[in-house]
Amino acid sequence: MGGELDGLEGVVAAETVLSEVDGAAGRLIIRGFTLDELSGRWTFEAVARLLWGGFFDGLPDDLRPAIGAAREEVFGEVRALDAALVARPPMEAMRALTARLSDGDDLATALRLTAAPAVFTAAVTRARASEAAVAPDAALGHAEDILRMTRGAPARRAEVAALDAYLVAVADHGLNASTFAARVVASTRAGLTSSVLAGLSALKGPLHGGAPGPVIEMLDAVGEPRNARVWLEAALDRGDRLMGFGHRVYRVRDPRADALRRAVKDLGEGSNRLPGRLALAEAVEAAALAVLAERKPERSLQTNVELYTGLLLEALAFPRDAFACVFAMARVAGWIAHAREQQAAGRLIRPQSRYVGPEPAEGRPAAA
Numbered sequence: 001m002g003g004e005l006d007g008l009e010g011v012v013a014a015e016t017v018l019s020e021v022d023g024a025a026g027r028l029i030i031r032g033f034t035l036d037e038l039s040g041r042w043t044f045e046a047v048a049r050l051l052w053g054g055f056f057d058g059l060p061d062d063l064r065p066a067i068g069a070a071r072e073e074v075f076g077e078v079r080a081l082d083a084a085l086v087a088r089p090p091m092e093a094m095r096a097l098t099a100r101l102s103d104g105d106d107l108a109t110a111l112r113l114t115a116a117p118a119v120f121t122a123a124v125t126r127a128r129a130s131e132a133a134v135a136p137d138a139a140l141g142h143a144e145d146i147l148r149m150t151r152g153a154p155a156r157r158a159e160v161a162a163l164d165a166y167l168v169a170v171a172d173h174g175l176n177a178s179t180f181a182a183r184v185v186a187s188t189r190a191g192l193t194s195s196v197l198a199g200l201s202a203l204k205g206p207l208h209g210g211a212p213g214p215v216i217e218m219l220d221a222v223g224e225p226r227n228a229r230v231w232l233e234a235a236l237d238r239g240d241r242l243m244g245f246g247h248r249v250y251r252v253r254d255p256r257a258d259a260l261r262r263a264v265k266d267l268g269e270g271s272n273r274l275p276g277r278l279a280l281a282e283a284v285e286a287a288a289l290a291v292l293a294e295r296k297p298e299r300s301l302q303t304n305v306e307l308y309t310g311l312l313l314e315a316l317a318f319p320r321d322a323f324a325c326v327f328a329m330a331r332v333a334g335w336i337a338h339a340r341e342q343q344a345a346g347r348l349i350r351p352q353s354r355y356v357g358p359e360p361a362e363g364r365p366a367a368a
């Protein structure tokens with residue numbers, strides 16, 4: 001069904017000043033900066049400020065205190081986290097708490113929405129481990145407070161830097177599925193909370209933000225570097241997709257994969273709870289690229305962002321079923337910027353479908 005229209009591949013559906021994904025060159029530009037210029041150098045708050053510039057009245061030069069205050073503000077919603085929600089997957093529980101925030105288009109709403117995935121994910125993951133939520137500390141940077149709220153103890157400087165590098169690397173990425181969903185909702189003037197909820201819902205799928213958890217399951221299943229090729233071939237024989245590989249736009253290596261591999265290396269093998277993990281991931285990567293090139297020579301399937309995301313978030317001790325929630329902590333900045341840009345464009349997104357169903361039959365008797 002759908003034929004050549006499946007997936008809207010190659011269709012340009014928006015003009016944006018926010019980011020460009022150059023799939024042939026393997027280059028990501030965020031508002032005039034390459035990812036290399038930003039990753040490992042800028043904080044998440046600075047990149048959010050970069051993305052939001054011109055889209056809000058009264059936008060402060062430094063978003064750090066404002067996002068910190070918003071973390072404290074939304075923490076009150078954690079009281080709604082009941083046993084039924086804790087039993088749901090973290091993304092569903094975090095999304096449900098986010099849905100309690102009121103809709104609006106102003107900066108205050110944007111700040112609350114930016115704080116929400118961080119504060120709610122930390123509370124949800126702690127509740128799942130039967131631990132009480134840790135209140136935010138507005139004086140800290142976003143990455144530092146995320147780790148502190150999640151663990152209940154301060155993180156090392158290298159860990160904070162690694163999380164910041166991740167949040168910056170994935171804050172925005174052209175018209176990906178969740179950003180498109182957020183823009184469609186924004187175009188109806190439903191409000192930023194509604195747009196962010198649409199983004200969260202799209203991000204949760206394993207073909208988009210839900211891949212890094214399965215990446216870690218794959219590494220566990222492979223076990224040792226020498227098993228990689230046999231395991232990967234068996235997975236493809238079963239018709240499975242190899243998580244962490246392939247991309248709709250990139251035909252070369254995803255530049256975010258390099259940024260995150262660097263961040264994993266900087267963090268140091270010693271801080272990884274599972275020694276040898278980086279060597280295993282590199283062996284799986286090399287074997288997967290070789291097998292995919294043999295099996296799909298017509299398609300250039302390369303490493304995407306999710307392989308090293310899985311490794312990094314595992315090293316930072318986030319539970320694997322909450323990896324997509326950590327992705328949302330970053331991408332929410334991009335969704336909000338895109339939603340505001342779409343609102344400014346002012347036009348409802350309403351494409352058409354081509355009907356390929358049966359024609360009404362002549363002289364059909366009326367239904368009883």
Ligand code: ACO
Nearest residue numbers: 206207208209211241242243244245246247248299304306
């Ligand atoms: N493993 C095995 N085969 C693959 C993979 C993969 N990872 N990716 C694509 N293919 C195959 C498809 O099965 C398809 O084969 P067919 O034509 O015989 O049916 C062909 O390659 C299609 O390739 P593309 O058109 O490049 O893939 P598409 O654009 O439809 O999908 C996607 C992109 C969803 C990311 C895909 O590569 C995939 O499922 N990857 C694994 C999941 C993953 O890592 N997701 C995270 C993506 S990054 C992000 O969203 C943040």
